[in-house]
Amino acid sequence: MNDTALIAKPETDLAATIAEIGRRAREAATKLALASPEAKETALCAAAAAVRDRADEILAANAADLTEAGRGGLSPALTDRLALDPKRLQAVATGLEDIAALPDPVGRVLASSTRPNGLRIERVSVPLGVIGIIYESRPNVTADAGGLALKSGNAAILRGGSESFHSSRALIAALGDGLHAAGLPEDAIQLVPTRDRAAVGLMLKMSGIIDIIVPRGGASLIERVQRESRLPVIAHLEGLCHTYIDGAADPEKARQIALNAKMRRVSVCGATETLLVDRRAKPMLPPILADLRRAGCELRGDPEVLTIDPATAPATEQDWLTEYLDAILAVRIVDGVGGAIEHINRYGSHHTDAIVTEDEAAAERFLREIDSAIVLVNASTQFADGGEFGMGAEIGISTQRLPPRGPVGAAELTTYKYLVRGNGQVRP
Numbered sequence: 001m002n003d004t005a006l007i008a009k010p011e012t013d014l015a016a017t018i019a020e021i022g023r024r025a026r027e028a029a030t031k032l033a034l035a036s037p038e039a040k041e042t043a044l045c046a047a048a049a050a051v052r053d054r055a056d057e058i059l060a061a062n063a064a065d066l067t068e069a070g071r072g073g074l075s076p077a078l079t080d081r082l083a084l085d086p087k088r089l090q091a092v093a094t095g096l097e098d099i100a101a102l103p104d105p106v107g108r109v110l111a112s113s114t115r116p117n118g119l120r121i122e123r124v125s126v127p128l129g130v131i132g133i134i135y136e137s138r139p140n141v142t143a144d145a146g147g148l149a150l151k152s153g154n155a156a157i158l159r160g161g162s163e164s165f166h167s168s169r170a171l172i173a174a175l176g177d178g179l180h181a182a183g184l185p186e187d188a189i190q191l192v193p194t195r196d197r198a199a200v201g202l203m204l205k206m207s208g209i210i211d212i213i214v215p216r217g218g219a220s221l222i223e224r225v226q227r228e229s230r231l232p233v234i235a236h237l238e239g240l241c242h243t244y245i246d247g248a249a250d251p252e253k254a255r256q257i258a259l260n261a262k263m264r265r266v267s268v269c270g271a272t273e274t275l276l277v278d279r280r281a282k283p284m285l286p287p288i289l290a291d292l293r294r295a296g297c298e299l300r301g302d303p304e305v306l307t308i309d310p311a312t313a314p315a316t317e318q319d320w321l322t323e324y325l326d327a328i329l330a331v332r333i334v335d336g337v338g339g340a341i342e343h344i345n346r347y348g349s350h351h352t353d354a355i356v357t358e359d360e361a362a363a364e365r366f367l368r369e370i371d372s373a374i375v376l377v378n379a380s381t382q383f384a385d386g387g388e389f390g391m392g393a394e395i396g397i398s399t400q401r402l403p404p405r406g407p408v409g410a411a412e413l414t415t416y417k418y419l420v421r422g423n424g425q426v427r428p
Helices: 003-007 011-032 037-053 055-072 076-082 086-101 140-151 162-181 198-203 219-228 251-263 279-294 303-308 317-321 336-347 360-369
Strands: 109-114 120-127 130-135 155-159 189-191 212-216 241-245 272-278 298-301 328-334 352-356 374-377 414-421
Touching (some): 011 198, 037 055, 037 086, 037 140, 037 162, 055 076, 076 162, 130 198, 140 155, 251 272, 251 279, 251 352, 272 279, 272 336, 303 328, 317 336, 328 336, 336 352, 352 360
Parallel strands (some): 130 212, 352 374
Antiparallel strands (some): 120 414
16 A cells, blocks of 8 residues: 555544554564665665655655745744755755665664673664654655664654645655665655644554654644653754853854854754853954844844943843744853853753853863753854764754753664573573
8 A cells, every 4th residue: 555545535534544554664663673784775875866866856846835835924944944955955865875874773782791600691772663753844854754764673654744745745755765676665654644733643642553752843842742642752842052152262263153053054953042151251242243143143132232232132031041943143141151051051952052162171061061962162053963973864852861862863763672692591
């Protein structure tokens, strides 16, 4: 059965449709867990080739999504996340090839020991099983999530955002081409064929079919999934990221990092939303603000910032709590690294935070005391990306304290089991 047959089902049969997708995914997961590294690599490379071969089809589907989004009044930031162009589509294909080139995460011996009685015990990585991935707007997540699930030997049920419905269907077809080319079950990567939000609720109740849920989107989506799910959740919360300019920062590094961290791409979760500046670093602030303003950034500052730059708009308490995903930046003066740490741990989302400093002690304190999944020294927060971490891609940045934490790549989509080999031992 193919997805066209599923799409033809009436909405009243939604529960039956989701159940059928789950059944097929469970069967595919059993086969995929035993697939060789070579077969998975072949599938991923063939999928990348299919993305390039189907480029016109995928871009046309994306154009349809953008047209509908324009009619629906989608925000500029979300529209940017939704949009594909030849360069971004090439990056999607390259990402699949990067995933293919990674070491196989399945079958790794994570620990081994031999007991005094001669039992040999190994802890070995294995796939999770069936992963449900719920995400908003970004069609590239369809390829990233499908590719990472395949590499890690998991079947994936993808529920993309309604805005990217056409784009995701076109990308799923390319992934299916890859699975077919490698002789792997095409049901290993399936897209929920409806925009009905009730499908999310059904997925969250699929105990015994879906092994883990990965939500990627705004706070309302994450809250709903965590509230309703009967399944384990890997949470990707909003990216309320900070860059702190220390008094011992190199002024030129501070300018370059602050501008890139905010304005390289404002719609990604690793974009800096609040700039914190050590009171000792106030002389560095005017050129930094000038750079940002020239790049089209709206600035909102605390009273001390306004005395330095009267053109800056006054910030409110809500600004320290806001993930703008737009060309807007909140700026605050703080008392040294301690003040920055206090602000970030109070207002941040435990996603990604950076310090700019030449003071090694300040850097180490920041690394040690900031309670975030990713903490950087003298680098842009925009590096919060699985591809930049050498993972090929990621399906989100996990902000929870339990593992996996940080970028969730193929290796993070495995669990483990114990293999015990004996020679007739019995327990006394």
